[in-house]
Amino acid sequence: MGWDWFTDPDYWASRLVFQRMLAAIYLIAFLVALNQFRALIGARGLLPVPRFVARAPFRLAPSVFQLYYSDRFFAAVAWVGALISGALVLGLFDSVPVWASLVVWAVPWVLYQSIVNVGQIWYSFGWESLLLETGFLAIFLGPADMAPPVPLLWLLLWLLFRLEFGAGMIKMRGDRCWRDLTCLYYHHETQPMPGPLSWYFHHLPKPLHKIEALASHFTQLVVPFVLFTPQPVAGVAAAIMIVTQLWLVASGNFSWLNVLTITIAVSALDRHLLPFSPPALDEPPMWYRIVVLAVTLLILVLSYRPARNLFSRGQIMNYSFDRLHLVNTYGAFGSVTQIRHEVVLEGTDEPELTPDTVWREYGFKGKPGDPRRRPRQIAPYHLRLDWMLWFASLSSRYADSWLQPLAEKLLAADRATLKLLRYDPFAGERPTFVRARLFRYRFTTPSERRETGDWWVREPRGPALKAGRLGPDGSAVAAE
Structure with a gap:
């Protein structure tokens, strides 16, 4: 048997699609930072980074900006992140050696981590931690001429499970309107930033709103468990999640949360749903296998508190248990405003x-x-x-x-x-x-x-x- 179990070429295509999509989200995130940082967290912004790092030590807010800050340096960091992300979108690093792939994917993760950890309230949204957790796992997925490692694919499934199941549980423990299926009578109108179709979604008949809520519960409370079944059933579960996320994309504006969820779900699709044949693939070096197994063990250990939180009566959402956002809790709209x-x-x-x-x-x-x-x-x-x-x-x-x-x-x-x-x-x-x-x-x-x-x-x-x-x-x- 040896190490045959370690990689799976059936996920070669989904790994490439996942990497392209994640790199595109990184690119957007760095462009957002470039366009908005001076007013929000710049040296003369509403909540300046220099003032923040003066009172928050490195161990509480790890960031390159703990070492030095200027608006020019911040812009340089964001530009480097954007350029590397753009190159990853174009596939310019697809065929580099394994060690180079790890280094290249680590760069946007380290740089965006540095931004988030000094971003204060402006970077307190759940999709920031989700991007960092996903980005950390992406570092170890390997280049295109090697089959993706199975332990990392399982960790991405675990992330997708926590993301969807956590969102479902926070709803069931939250407003009564989720349990009587009436929350969507209000949500399309009262959500943070309605989109061009939100008016039409709001005016759907109330029975359809109840079907929307029921479909949400099914997708978030039942379908996540199917992710761990054999293919092609697991891929169908991921496809159902992708469809529901596209519905959310159409009905409102939630930054890159929905697109990133779709990206993670893509990693669960194998050759049954993405029937592309891989080229001849290289065997991973031994040192890489050891690194992947060490990362897997680290994530499993850090998953204890987020896993316990899923089943806790006092469930919290969008919270990081570690300063590097390696394993987090997720969820949204446990309560829905009616006005x-x-x-x-x-x-x-x-x-x-x-x-x-x-x-x-x-x-x-x-x-x-x-x-x-x-x-x-x-x-x-x-x-x-x-x-x-x-x-x-x-x-x-x-x-x-x-x-x-x-x-x-x-x-x-x-x-x-x-x-x-x-x-x-x-x-x-x-x-x-x-x-x-x-x-x-x-x-x-x-x-x-x-x-x-x-x-x-x-x-x-x-x-x-x-x-x-x-x-x-x-x-x-x-x-x-």
């Missing part, structure tokens, strides 16, 4: 505030704003500020650290901050006052849509941040 609120930022260039002051609204790229504007398709790109403003509409505690600094940046007409917006009503000039108001949003009904052409109806609910202007020290102060 949508939005934080709307406004400014004026009038010298004094009066009852007749004219306020002008800042426009955002993804979050709802102008009721006439149709929701946009953003994912797999990620608009971090837009997402956090949705959380701010749920509770002010999500914005305590950055909403006031955001107002100060708008009052100063900070160029990096304005680049995060779709529309600046002052065309780069400084307003005299800025305020944030809370609005209730709901989708228009079909009749309202025919009559007005609007996608949303909104009603003011009160202030989220009082009107303020810049004080002598450059910080925003409330108006009298």
Whole structure:
């Protein structure tokens, strides 16, 4: 028998597709970082990295930026990550030696790890840990002229199981509406960032919404166990997950979460569903086999707490038990909000505030704003500020650290901050006052849509941040 069990050429094609898709997600992640870091975590950003690393030691936030930080250095790190990821998408490293394959795939993982660990609240989403956990396993999958190692394929199945089953369990333990199948009466309207088809999904008949919820439970609570059965049954289970994730892609914007889940599920497809014949494949060297087995043992040991969490009454979601995000817990929407609120930022260039002051609204790229504007398709790109403003509409505690600094940046007409917006009503000039108001949003009904052409109806609910202007020290102060 020897080492015949160690690799499986039936997964040669799925390994290549998986690697291409993962590299594309890495590329998007690094481009997102490049486009947004100066305003969010740059040296003069809302939550600056230098301030963060001054109080968070390396052992709590391992990152190359613990050693040195400047905006130029951050940009260089992100550019290197993007260029390596782009080369991996193109397959430029497919036929390198095994050791070189490990090194090349380790580079984006180390660089993105460095970004996430200093990203603070802007990088606190579950798909960041998911990308890092998946990326770590991808380091050891080997080049194209070698069959993929079976232990790594099993670890990817274990990751996919935890991802889907964890999401299913958090729902069953969460809102009652998941158990009575009514959560999707609201979800398409109240999700963080609706997409261009979300209005139509929201207006599906209620019996179809119940079927949606039932299908979600089946896919997340039953199908994951089928992943561990023989092929082609396991591949069919993965294909069912891919179809349900495509449904989520069509119904909303969830960054790269759904595309990355699809990517992981692709690794479970063998030659029955991806019938491509591999070329003559090389035998893996002994040192590589030992490394793979050591990594497998490490992941199994670190899986104890995430596995226990799956079956715990106090289940937590989107949590990392180790600083390198090697094995994490996942889940989303254990609770579903039934009413949508939005934080709307406004400014004026009038010298004094009066009852007749004219306020002008800042426009955002993804979050709802102008009721006439149709929701946009953003994912797999990620608009971090837009997402956090949705959380701010749920509770002010999500914005305590950055909403006031955001107002100060708008009052100063900070160029990096304005680049995060779709529309600046002052065309780069400084307003005299800025305020944030809370609005209730709901989708228009079909009749309202025919009559007005609007996608949303909104009603003011009160202030989220009082009107303020810049004080002598450059910080925003409330108006009298």
